Amino acid sequence: MSNNNIQWIAYKTVLYRELHRIFRIWKQTLLPPAITISLYFLIFGNFIGQRIGQFQGVPYINFIVPGLIMMAVITNSFGNVVASFYGVRFQKNIEEMQVSPMSSAVMLLGYITGGVARGMMIGVIVTFISLFFSKLTIFSLGVTIYTMVLTSTLFALAGLINAIFAKSFDDTTIVLNFVLTPLTYLGGVFYSIKMLPPIWKKISLLNPILHLVSIFRYGFLGIADVPVYETLTGLTLLIIALGIWTHWLLKKGVGIRT
Amino acid sequence: MTTAIKIQDLRKIYSNDFEALKGINLSVEKGEFFGLLGPNGAGKSTIIGIICSLVSKTSGDVKIAGYDIEKNPTEAKRKLGVVPQEFNFNIFEHCEHIVINQAGYYGVPRAIAKARAKILFEELGLTDKSHVAAGKLSGGLKRRLMIARALIHEPEILILDEPTAGVDIALRRSMWQYISGLNQKGLTVILTTHYLEEAEALCNRLAIIDQGRIIADSPTQELLQKLHSETIILYGEFPEIIPELVGFSLRKIDDQTLEVDLLNQQSIDIVMAHLSHHNIPIHRMKNKANRLEEMFVRLVEEAHVQ
Numbered sequence: 001m002s003n004n005n006i007q008w009i010a011y012k013t014v015l016y017r018e019l020h021r022i023f024r025i026w027k028q029t030l031l032p033p034a035i036t037i038s039l040y041f042l043i044f045g046n047f048i049g050q051r052i053g054q055f056q057g058v059p060y061i062n063f064i065v066p067g068l069i070m071m072a073v074i075t076n077s078f079g080n081v082v083a084s085f086y087g088v089r090f091q092k093n094i095e096e097m098q099v100s101p102m103s104s105a106v107m108l109l110g111y112i113t114g115g116v117a118r119g120m121m122i123g124v125i126v127t128f129i130s131l132f133f134s135k136l137t138i139f140s141l142g143v144t145i146y147t148m149v150l151t152s153t154l155f156a157l158a159g160l161i162n163a164i165f166a167k168s169f170d171d172t173t174i175v176l177n178f179v180l181t182p183l184t185y186l187g188g189v190f191y192s193i194k195m196l197p198p199i200w201k202k203i204s205l206l207n208p209i210l211h212l213v214s215i216f217r218y219g220f221l222g223i224a225d226v227p228v229y230e231t232l233t234g235l236t237l238l239i240i241a242l243g244i245w246t247h248w249l250l251k252k253g254v255g256i257r258t
Numbered sequence: 259m260t261t262a263i264k265i266q267d268l269r270k271i272y273s274n275d276f277e278a279l280k281g282i283n284l285s286v287e288k289g290e291f292f293g294l295l296g297p298n299g300a301g302k303s304t305i306i307g308i309i310c311s312l313v314s315k316t317s318g319d320v321k322i323a324g325y326d327i328e329k330n331p332t333e334a335k336r337k338l339g340v341v342p343q344e345f346n347f348n349i350f351e352h353c354e355h356i357v358i359n360q361a362g363y364y365g366v367p368r369a370i371a372k373a374r375a376k377i378l379f380e381e382l383g384l385t386d387k388s389h390v391a392a393g394k395l396s397g398g399l400k401r402r403l404m405i406a407r408a409l410i411h412e413p414e415i416l417i418l419d420e421p422t423a424g425v426d427i428a429l430r431r432s433m434w435q436y437i438s439g440l441n442q443k444g445l446t447v448i449l450t451t452h453y454l455e456e457a458e459a460l461c462n463r464l465a466i467i468d469q470g471r472i473i474a475d476s477p478t479q480e481l482l483q484k485l486h487s488e489t490i491i492l493y494g495e496f497p498e499i500i501p502e503l504v505g506f507s508l509r510k511i512d513d514q515t516l517e518v519d520l521l522n523q524q525s526i527d528i529v530m531a532h533l534s535h536h537n538i539p540i541h542r543m544k545n546k547a548n549r550l551e552e553m554f555v556r557l558v559e560e561a562h563v564q
Binding site (some may be wrong): 001003005006007008009010012013014016017020024087088091092093095096097098099100101102103253257258 | 347364
């Protein structure tokens with residue numbers, strides 16, 4: 001059997017195992033984000049949104065739907081990989097993969113695809129739920145899907161890096177709770193940065209999540225606070241750079257080999 | 259006979275500057291049942307870790323079936339199956355999934371892996387546990403599951419790192435019977451164990467490691483022949499004074515117990531005949547200590563003196 005065949009079967013196995021994990025613990029992986037985001041739609045979109053009325057030329061609920069979908073995609077693609085990879089490190093069953101001929105590139109791809117799959121699944125579920133609260137419009141399907149794939153890839157990679165360096169379970173929640181969640185809330189999910197004073201507008205532009213939310217919203221509504229195609233190109237390059245670094249970390253055995 | 263594992267000048271210095279391996283040279287031939295013995299912290303697990311790519315070496319070469327573990331990792335790893343010392347599977351996963359996934363990591367298609375898992379589970383008495391979460395198995399069954407997992411890709415070499423630690427006697431025997439059977443069919447087995455009687459009974463070749471150095475490496479019987487003497491305990495009914503036997507050291511422990519030191523060239527028959535001649539009945543006898551244990555302790559003590 002050729003090495004390519006071995007690596008292909010190994011990749012399918014990691015992906016199968018990751019998907020199996022997502023569905024095995026669906027009450028932890030798929031249900032909570034659906035409930036949380038439904039509450040956001042209900043409270044911010046319906047109750048408060050009806051009082052706000054139109055926002056940047058669209059109903060407020062329509063304005064916040066893309067940001068809320070993005071929020072769910074980010075936290076779930078990140079959370080899936082950080083929990084799964086730290087779990088195999090903690091239980092030492094990462095050794096099952098280390099002793100095998102599976103390459104570090106396949107290990108990387110397997111986990112990232114698992115994270116992207118969970119992010120996309122949640123994205124689809126939340127989008128479906130949003131239909132109960134708003135009339136969905138798609139301005140550019142290509143930008144919408146591409147942004148969702150890139151975002152889940154970026155945060156799956158971030159989750160993997162977090163899991164590689166984590167020394168305890170506490171370390172796996174710090175980034176999510178103290179970095180990603182605040183950045184998401186400050187990333188223009190519920191407002192446009194055009195409303196902010198100039199200094200806060202400039203500071204907000206340093207927040208990468210703002211750019212993601214903004215171009216994702218462009219995909220739905222055709223309105224954005226940042227240049228769309230430049231952001232997509234930058235995001236793609238960032239993913240390539242992070243992917244190369246993460247592969248190097250796995251190949252060197254950082255966090256997984258003494 | 260060709261070489262299954264060849265280790266040359268292997269050194270390992272951990273990040274805390276501890277030098278675990280100080281230039282190990284070791285060779286395991288195909289088809290051997292090879293034992294690697296040593297006290298705690300001697301370097302056994304580091305060697306196994308490096309062979310299995312779980313520990314990075316500082317310098318030296320390791321070849322598995324002729325393939326360098328760094329230059330040809332895919333080929334080298336395919337030859338190897340590993341049963342680690344500690345349970346290292348996902349305790350929430352079903353036993354069958356654990357084994358089939360492991361096959362997948364080695365490039366074995368799922369349908370073939372399923373068929374192999376069925377056979378292995380039957381042989382190892384795990385059939386009724388196929389769909390049970392691994393964490394719910396008893397300690398002995400977890401060990402068997404790790405053996406099934408290590409064999410699923412049909413390796414040429416099986417590494418067993420302290421596989422019977424904490425396993426009851428009946429299970430240990432059945433496990434060894436199974437592994438010995440595989441060895442007789444051509445599987446090379448490398449065993450690290452603390453149970454020296456186990457190593458003496460199973461291994462046809464032994465290496466002893468201490469403080470990061472190999473202090474003995476030879477066929478088991480050859481190693482045991484280096485013992486100059488052994489002590490036999492005789493149980494019987496002994497008089498107040500034991501009649502002297504020239505050239506032999508006899509020590510009365512109590513009225514029912516007598517210890518005899520036998521040099522290599524001396525036979526216990528002479529002692530038995532002597533006691534019988536003086537109408538001293540002997541009911542049974544046994545070795546005071548396991549022969550390999552004596553050898554092991556002596557070699558380690560000598561290494562520490564040097």
